[in-house]
Every structure is written in structure tokens, then in C-alpha cells.
Amino acid sequence: MESRSEKFKRVATKRTNELLEKIRILGNCSNKSTYEYTEEDVIKIFKSLEKQLEAMKAKFSNKKSKFTL
Numbered sequence: 001m002e003s004r005s006e007k008f009k010r011v012a013t014k015r016t017n018e019l020l021e022k023i024r025i026l027g028n029c030s031n032k033s034t035y036e037y038t039e040e041d042v043i044k045i046f047k048s049l050e051k052q053l054e055a056m057k058a059k060f061s062n063k064k065s066k067f068t069l
Contacts, residue, residue: 023049 002010026045029035 029037
């Protein structure tokens, strides 16, 4: 029977490798001989990726955010 730790390592490794491949493929869109884009388009892509990464980091963090005035 697979332990929870083993399951995490198996699933996280697979999902991380899939994500890294998708990011690599997204990078192919940088080819200006095939695609046309603006700096604003690139900024939007990276902001979206960074926002999602920060949200994922927060899920793994034990820190609870607290509201203060």
C-alpha cells in the first residue's frame, strides 16, 4: 500500500513535469517569425503565471494571513 508521502511524491512529480513541459511549449510563442505580440501581452502572461504561483505557494505555506487595519 502506498503511503501518503509516496503518493504526494508520485503525483507532484508527474504534475510538475507536465507543467514544466507546458511552460516550455508556451515559450515557443516567443518566435516572432510565427507570432506577433506586444510587450503588454507578454506582461499579462507573466503576471498571470506569477499570480497563480503565489496562490499555490500560499497553499503550501503554514502561515495564516491575518487582516489588520
